[in-house]
Amino acid sequence: MTNPLLSDWNTPFDLPPFDQIEDAHFAPAVDAALDQARANIAAICDGSEPTFENTIEALMLADAPLEKALAPFFALAGADSNEAREGLMRDFSPLLSAYSSEITSNADLFARIEALWQARDTLDLNDEQARVLMLTRRNFVRSGAQLTGFAADRLAEVKQRLSVLGTQFTQNLLADERSWFMPLDDLTGLPDFVVNAAKAAGRDKDAGGPVVTLSRSLIVPFLQFCPRRDLREKAYTAWVSRGANGGETDNRAIAAEILSLRAERANLLGYDSFADYKLETEMAGTPGAVRDLLMQVWTPAKAAAEEDAQVLQAMMHTDGETGPLEAWDWRYYSEKRRAAEHDLNEAELKPYLQLDRMIDASFACANRLFNLDFAPIDAPLYHPDCRAWEVTRNGKHVAVFIGDYFARGSKRSGAWCSAMRSQQKLAGDIRPHVINVCNFAKPSEGEPALLSYDDARTLFHEFGHALHQMLSDVTYDMISGTSVARDFVELPSQLYEHWLEVPEVLEEFATHADTGQPMPRDLLDRMLGAATYDMGFSTVEYVASALVDLAFHDTEDAPADPMQKQAEVLEDIGMPHAIRMRHATPHFAHVFAGDGYSSGYYSYMWSEVMDADAFEAFKEQGGPFDPAMAQKLETHILSAGGSEDAATLYQKFRGSMPDATALLKGRGLAA
Incomplete structure (x- = not known):
């Protein structure tokens, strides 16, 4: 049987041939790709004099067969899982963790990297190469390359166990959501x-x-x-x-073990806490800087939420209900209050926020800002709900964009952007394959899909991530697209949300599903006027989650009982009774499904400080579609990837770093 994952692909734009790929193909393909990758690594360590090309660039290319096999698998595992794929994920997680540890503990390989690092001033590297060398060495050191003996062996065990637990956490959550x-x-x-x-x-x-x-x-x-x-x-x-x-699907013990292992990992590497380890490479730098920002926002947000709670509770009592306002009451009475105070309700808005028209709006903004065009293509995709577009500029191919918008039982919750193939130039002019995955309610057959305003913001948010991938223009995969500091990666996505608020965009694309008429101006004004409505609630539920995440990791010894620690943190900050964390510990996938947002859930707010300031820059110049600002955004943010330090990139775009003033103003929380 020919395994398509081990063959050349004769598909449009070299997309994975999902119509030929079967679950049985993945395991043998991954095994073969691992063998090839190991052979590639061994060939680097051949005793020759290390150069940037035969060591760093060769290392960048070593995993290409593995990436080819895994890209379609991870797309399926997240968005269209089944029993076989969940089993494969459980098998692959420790296998891939062990392979990663093999590389970073390879003494000969690290010796070559270290030799280049020590001689870096004599290598005549360009700025991007110097950055890649620094990041490569730093990744190795932070992965334990300088450890020996028991510490090195134990770190490998810890990382392997963490990969298993992260997969188990995710699959348990999916099982609960599905059942x-x-x-x-x-x-x-x-x-x-x-x-x-x-x-x-x-x-x-x-x-x-x-x-x-x-x-x-x-x-x-x-x-x-x-x-x-x-x-x-x-x-x-x-x-x-x-x-x-x-x-079997309870995640509480898993969360406790994950936190314990993370603390041990940080200790093995010489850090005081996992938060210190994790934040070392982020813009924030330290747990203290994160906490300062969160508390700066928490205080006015809590005050606003408590005022709102009194109003909503009074409404509830007027309805004849007794007792305090509860978490399951907030959204119901908040919606009634919004209808009364802003003459606005979700049912009135939804017919004007059609999924297809919002997709068109996101494309149209990208066209006006960056001269990108989007044309539907017929290609094999992993699910019938998916659709794909070729992205071009002046007739030249830029990327393939795939949208997978509807909720289903086989898809994990939330929304995300991923790249099945990232932009790079080392292996040729490789253009990206980018996927946006959402969980919007699927309509009945023949009916248009209608979004809430929050759904529409989510669509624009994930498309902002997609633009970061599609417009990337670097040589090396490791700094391509969204390969940036975690508290910088949300800047392009959150910034792009602002274009949904531009009246001329809504006037053109917010058209009624039945009549085709544009949203009436008074409704548009009421919707935009209510943009900061209930912001106390949404800010409190988010910041509480970020503070709990930070508290879990900003300690030498992990909490033995994370649920007790969560309760203590919420009591300390005075969490309002009728609001819960946006993500309680047992389903906090951002933090426990992997290391991505561990100690980093704050990053949405850190990025929001910048996105509020960045959109102000457009308004200060020629408006939201100012071509000079759009060019600066592409040059210094979207195309640059991780080629420079995040703060340097932002300052090149804006001239200086912002404070939280614009954020508080944008959320309606400024004094």
Whole structure:
């Protein structure tokens, strides 16, 4: 049997041939690719005099067969999983961790890198090469290349175990999300778009009628509109209990072990805490700097949320309900208050926020800013819901963009951007294959997909990440696209959200699903006028999560009971009664599914400080589509990847670093 993962691909733009790939192909392909990668590494360590080309560049190319085999697998594992793929993920995680440890503990390889580092001033490297050499050596050192004996062996064991636990955490969470649903016999008060989404979810679950699932795009509007407090409580409780239901899918013990192993990892590498280790390479630099920013925002956000809670509780009591306002009440009464105070409700907005029109809007903004064109292409993709476009500029190929927008049981929750292939020039002029994955409610057959305003922001957010990948213009994969500091990576995505707020964009693309008429100006003004509505709530639930994440990792000894630690942190900061963390520990995938956002959930807010300031730069010049500012954004941020320090790149774009003033103003929290 020919394995397509080990063959050349005769597909449009060299995309993976998903119509030929079977689950049985992955394991033998990965085994063969690992063998080839190991042979490539061995060839580097041949005793020759090390040069940048025969060591650093050769190392960049060594994993190419492995990346080719794994790119389609990881796309499927995240967005269209099944039992076989989950099993493969459990097999691959320790295998890949062991391979990574092999490389970073390879004494001969590190000796070559160290020799180049010591001789760097004599190598006549360009700026990008010097950056890549520094990052390569730093990655090796931070991965334990200078450790020996027991410490080196133990670090490899720790990293391998962490990879297993991260996979298990993710799969447990997916299992809980996939298995729970609540039949809806009473549809009273639910607008048509919620009813239609519930019916579609019921068909997906083969439930014989409408259901509420734990998909954010369905459960949030249900909590906004369902007048029955008992049903809201039942659905909300299931939502926040993901990963904490006992049995095989309970994540609490896994979270504790992950935190313990991370603390041990930091200790082995000589750091006081995992947060110190993790933040060393970020813009923030230290846990103290992170905490200072979060508390600067927490204080006004909490005050605003507590004022709002009093208003919402009074509304609830007027309805005849007794007792305090609870978490499952907030969204319902907040939606009623928004309708009363801003003459605005989600049901009125949704028909104007069609998925296809919002996609068109994101493309149109990219065209005006960066002269990019998008043309649909017919190519083999991993799921029928996916669609693909060729991205060009002045007729020249730039990238392939894939959109996978609808929720399904086989897809993990949330929204993300990934690259099945990153831009680079070392192995030729390689252009990227970029995927945006979302979890919007799928409409009934023949009906348009309608988004909430938050959904539309999510679409623009992930497309901002995609632009960072698509416009990348560097030589080396390791600094391509979004390969930047974690607290810088959210800048392009959060900045791009601002173009959804530009009135002329909404006037053109926010058209009614039935009539095709543009959103009336008064509705548009009311929607934009309510942009900071309930910002106390959303800021509190986010900052609380970021503070808990930081507290978990900013300690020499990991908390034995993370749930107790979470409770202590929330009590210390005075968490309002009716608001919960956006991501409680047992389903905090950002932090526990891998190391990506561990000690780094704050980074959305760190980046928001910059994105608020960056959009001000456009407004100070010629407006949101100012060509000179767009060119500076592309040159210094989007195309530069990680070729320079993040602060240097931002200052080249803006001239100086910002403070939190614009952020607080943008969130309506400034005094």
